[in-house]
Amino acid sequence: MITGLSNPKNKYHNTRHNLGSWYIYALAKKLNILLKEEKKFFGFIASVNIHSNNIRLFIPNIFMNFNGSAIYKVASFYNINLNEILVAHDDLDLECGKSKMKYSYGHSGHNGLRSVINYFNKKINFYRFRIGISRPKNKKEISSFVLSDPTIEEVNLIDISIQYAVRETLILLNNISN
Structure with missing residues (x-):
């Protein structure tokens, strides 16, 4: 399963915290499928x-702090283990426009990742695509920063990093059966 962490689409789709969903929509478009x-x-x-593997794309449409419950529900229904899930999310510790794949355990303070780990209730490494949003100068502004829309310049950088993430994901998917 490939999932993108997010808050409810209607209110938060254009915010930095919903970059996980931006990535899933871009991947779905590239694969020519509709969510x-x-x-x-x-x-x-x-x-x-893909190569006889049934891959699920999923975007939770609930608040970030509860994304784990929705992801766990899908994973349980389709018998998918946490280490078979790629989670895409925004990352304050990466510069805007950068993205990195990581295979590890831990939430690094991200409430959506914390929720996923808590619901699966296991310390298991899993794949993550970290999509950079940079960090605001004032630590007290983090909440309002992640829940606000990025600037036009940031959107352009984010789009580039998401296209990179999509290309890397397609390479990963093409190597599944090898």
């Missing part, structure tokens, strides 16, 4: 077959 709202999973889901 459909699935109320039982509290989000948007699509399925694509």
Whole structure:
């Protein structure tokens, strides 16, 4: 499964904290598939077959602090283990326009990742695509910063990093059966 952490789409889609969903929409577009709202999973889901592997794309449509419950619900339904999930999310510790894949355990203070780890209740490494948003100068502004829209310049940089992440994901998916 590939999932992008997010807050509810209607209110927060354009915010920095929803970059995980931006990535999933870009990946779905590249794979020429549409995500459909699935109320039982509290989000948007699509399925694509790559090298005889059924891959689920998923975007939770609930608050970030509860993303883990929706992701866990999908994973349980389709019998997917945490170490078989790629989680895309915004990252304050990366410069805006940078993205990195990481395979590790830990949330680094990200509430969406914390929720995923708590719901799976296991200390297991899993794949993450970290999409940089940079850090605000004032630590007290983090909450309002992640829940605000990026500038036009930041959107351009973010789009470049998401396209990079999509290309890397396609390489990873093409190597699944090898």
